[in-house]
Amino acid sequence: MLLADALRGAAIVAWLICLACLSPAIGRILRRQSRYLDPVWGIVFLLALNRLSFLFRVHAVLSYTTALILALVMGAGSVWYQKHDR
Numbered sequence: 757m758l759l760a761d762a763l764r765g766a767a768i769v770a771w772l773i774c775l776a777c778l779s780p781a782i783g784r785i786l787r788r789q790s791r792y793l794d795p796v797w798g799i800v801f802l803l804a805l806n807r808l809s810f811l812f813r814v815h816a817v818l819s820y821t822t823a824l825i826l827a828l829v830m831g832a833g834s835v836w837y838q839k840h841d842r
Contacts, residue, residue, distance in 0.1 A: 768811050774804045799833055802826045 781797035784790045806822040 764811060768808065771804050771808050771811065775801065778804065795833060799830055802829055
C-alpha cells in the first residue's frame with residue numbers, strides 16, 4: 757500500500773468522525789432549535805461533505821456542486837455574522 761493511499765484512508769475516516777461529531781448541531785438546525793454557533797457548525801458540515809466528495813472521487817458535477825454550495829453559504833454566513841456582530 758502506498759503512503760498516499762494510507763493517508764487518503766485516514767483522511768476519509770477523520771472526515772467521517774467530523775460529520776458524526778457535527779450531527780447534533782445539524783439536527784438542531786433542522787428542528788429549528790439551533791444555538792448561536794450552530795450555523796457555523798453547519799458550514800463546517802458542508803465543508804466535510806465537500807471534502808468527502810473529492811476523497812471518494814464521486815462524479816465531478818457532485819463535487820463541484822458541493823463546492824459551489826459551500827462557497828455561497830460561507831459568503832452569506834460571513835455577511836450575516838458581520839452585520840450582526842456586537
